[in-house]
Amino acid sequence: MRIGCPSEIKNHEYRVGLTPESARELGVNGHDVWIQSGAGMGIGATDDEYRDAGCKIVDGPDPIFAECEMVVKVKEPQAIERAKLREGQILYTYLHLAPDPEQTADLVKSGVTAIAYETVTGKGGILPLLKPMSQVAGRMSIQAGATALEKAHGGRGVLVGGVPGVLPGKVVVIGGGVVGFNAAQMAVGLGGDVEILDRDPEVLEKVGTFFEARASTRFSNKTNLEDAVRQADLVIGAVLIPGAAAPKLISRELLKEMKPGAVLVDVAIDQGGCFETSKATTHADPTYVVDDIVHYCVANMPGAVARTSTYALNNVTLPHALRMARDGWKEAMRRDPHLAEGLNVHEGKVTYQAVAEELGYDFTPTSEIIA
Structure with a gap:
């Protein structure tokens, strides 16, 4: 799978979706990783470190949104980024859709498959990615x-x-x-x-x-x-x-x-x-x-301590990214119901009940999508 990580553009957001170490793990497992030039500077990770990890460095976000099958971020996509998303693409990041009708509408319109870190569950009802x-x-x-x-x-x-x-x-x-x-x-x-x-x-x-x-x-x-x-x-x-x-x-x-x-x-x-x-x-x-x-x-409070936050986040997000890249997101969700809880939007459908109820969308259960 081709996986891309753009620079974060939210105000004073210094985190990055993939550390060089995480990018290397994806690479050694047979996946192509594209990193936007300068994406890691907020955590002190240089383009050379990503190159040494086997990544392709690209100028600007456009190649990533246009050509990568999975986009890995930290914060919710901003309006200019949402306009670049497309059907068939996986967006893997924090979303927080319930209080954000504009973002939800844009994701629905784009046809993207949007997986939210904050709703992926774990044993005992915990939220391990949050x-x-x-x-x-x-x-x-x-x-x-x-x-x-x-x-x-x-x-x-x-x-x-x-x-x-x-x-x-x-x-x-x-x-x-x-x-x-x-x-x-x-x-x-x-x-x-x-x-x-x-x-x-x-x-x-x-x-x-x-x-x-x-x-x-x-x-x-x-x-x-x-x-x-x-x-x-x-x-x-x-x-x-x-x-x-x-x-x-x-x-x-x-x-x-x-x-x-x-x-x-x-x-x-x-x-x-x-x-x-x-x-x-x-x-x-x-x-x-x-x-x-x-x-x-x-x-985005944790963005102020970007290095600590990015490494802590990658520790919990990388295993799911590896499984989705290896098996495809549907099969990964069939095997792991906790990951399936992370699906919020897919091809114009809202698949997380609390978001659908809050914003007035019809709710489509994830179980129907991955069946």
């Missing part, structure tokens, strides 16, 4: 939030860990999954006063057992959530409904009851955000203020 980026984003959320809390960045002027004689900052983490757990780890490590909210008693038991007295837990109902948010200096939105739009948990009205200069970090922004006042931002302009509350809503 997990490493959730780990990165969770940890980064505390770094970003701590910076936004500084007075020069519009925040309250609160140090998360405090100092002797001065109380630490109050950090509220909404959601105890992968993002929330990693955010809580970082906040606890900084010495913050950390509270984790979740609706799943098993999750609360797990995080409560892990953190013991270093962090508190509370069941997430409307009353408890509002009470915690009113007290918070920093709130991390870490909720996820796989493939669907995130629920809006903090209303515009509640902002008026928060401490002026408090910070909201919405890690769910890829899925539309979990705060009513959330809107996607970029690393170039990461924050904005609504009713004296600082919002950090960068939609």
Whole structure:
């Protein structure tokens, strides 16, 4: 199979779909790998390293979109890229379609076979291709939030860990999954006063057992959530409904009851955000203020630590890419129902139920496509 990896063009996105090591693995398994010149520069990987790995270096993205059977990316294709996609081509990347009707419409129109990293499942219902980026984003959320809390960045002027004689900052983490757990780890490590909210008693038991007295837990109902948010200096939105739009948990009205200069970090922004006042931002302009509350809503947080993120991502995406290249995507999905959960769009049909319901498309089960 001919597999192509273009440069990412989203604002301040430095990751790349294939590392030189991953490209080499595909090559030694008999596949042709085309890399856009300069695609790896954000992680410090040169064109020469890709050449040494057996890749063909091409100028610009057009040859990749025109001639490669599978396109491997990191972020969702931008409008200019979607116009280049075609029927019969495999797109393998993060998509986050539920809150993005324009992207969904373009993918449907293109006829492409679009496989989303974020909906591929694993044993026990985990999302293994999303997990490493959730780990990165969770940890980064505390770094970003701590910076936004500084007075020069519009925040309250609160140090998360405090100092002797001065109380630490109050950090509220909404959601105890992968993002929330990693955010809580970082906040606890900084010495913050950390509270984790979740609706799943098993999750609360797990995080409560892990953190013991270093962090508190509370069941997430409307009353408890509002009470915690009113007290918070920093709130991390870490909720996820796989493939669907995130629920809006903090209303515009509640902002008026928060401490002026408090910070909201919405890690769910890829899925539309979990705060009513959330809107996607970029690393170039990461924050904005609504009713004296600082919002950090960068939609590609892990892109800021591109090398760490790219290698962590390739560790989990490469095995599926190898199987699809070897067996074809249909046969790979017949053999692996977890990979089949990643199919979101195929030849004009929406094949992921949450996306179809959210955006008003007819739903076609993947089982019918691969039968």
